[in-house]
Amino acid sequence: MRVLVAGASGVLGRHMSMALADAGHDVIGLTRSPAGAEQLGRMGVEPLVADLMDRDALLHAVDGMQADAAIHAATALRKVPMRHQNMAATDALRVQGTRNLIEAVQSIGARRLIVESMHFGYGYGDFGDRTITETNTPFAPPGRTPALERHLQGFRVKEHLALHTDGVDGISLRFGALYGPGFGAGGTDQIVTMLRKRRLPVVPDRRPGLLPWTHLADAGAATVAALERGTPGQAYHIVDDEPASMNAHVRFLAAAFGTPKPMTVPLSLVRVIGPYLYVFLTSAARLSNDKAKRELGWTPTYPTYRDGIRSLAAS
Structure with a gap:
């Protein structure tokens, strides 16, 4: 298929684009910057420069283009968000950016649309010991x-537009906390750099959150599976088999890469200097990946964060 990938120069978008290309699909990488276009060109991906938030410019950029499907993986995150305002541009991309992209998708004749979502769509907080499936818990309350x-x-x-727009066969992939090769939000390279500089602390273990995790390579593979085998109108959890706290993830990462041990800071300090990071660290959710395994034929190459981190350190 010929596939337009919005956010193709981001950490997640690059993994999606390469997985699609490796599976034999023809990828057009939408990026808002010339630097991103150069990067995509070096990857062998056809670049297209346009800002997803600029409706008129986007529609002009895709005028005359034809494609079979589109992926929405665009965010505005370049580093770990600390405050709520650090999420504002990404929130806007999920609302207005999705509206603009759907217009573009319709103009190029694409029917299938796959959108990136996250476990935090169920809400920020502690869901306890129960396991969340795609249907047993309200999404985006x-x-x-x-x-x-x-x-x-x-x-x-974002999810409503993808799944309920007439003429669009939408699928939502709800990822866990992303990690894997790449420098930027969702990429482990940035986290290791912060650990080496002792700029990434952990919090006391008496109240750690519990996050589902997703290796970026597994996210890319799931995107291909959803494109080829996903059911329109459905959402799928793309997470590994074992949730873990950020504390456990960061400490294992430090040990695997031989960085200094992260220092511990009180949660009360995190709440003051990073209110968004505070809710990130104290939220807890367990997501089932059974539906994705059953319907998409997808299984995580890295069943736990430990498997993924060992592979990263070895390479």
């Missing part, structure tokens, strides 16, 4: 605070 509602609105609108 109202947020407890105005700041959390803005983030959840982004997840809510």
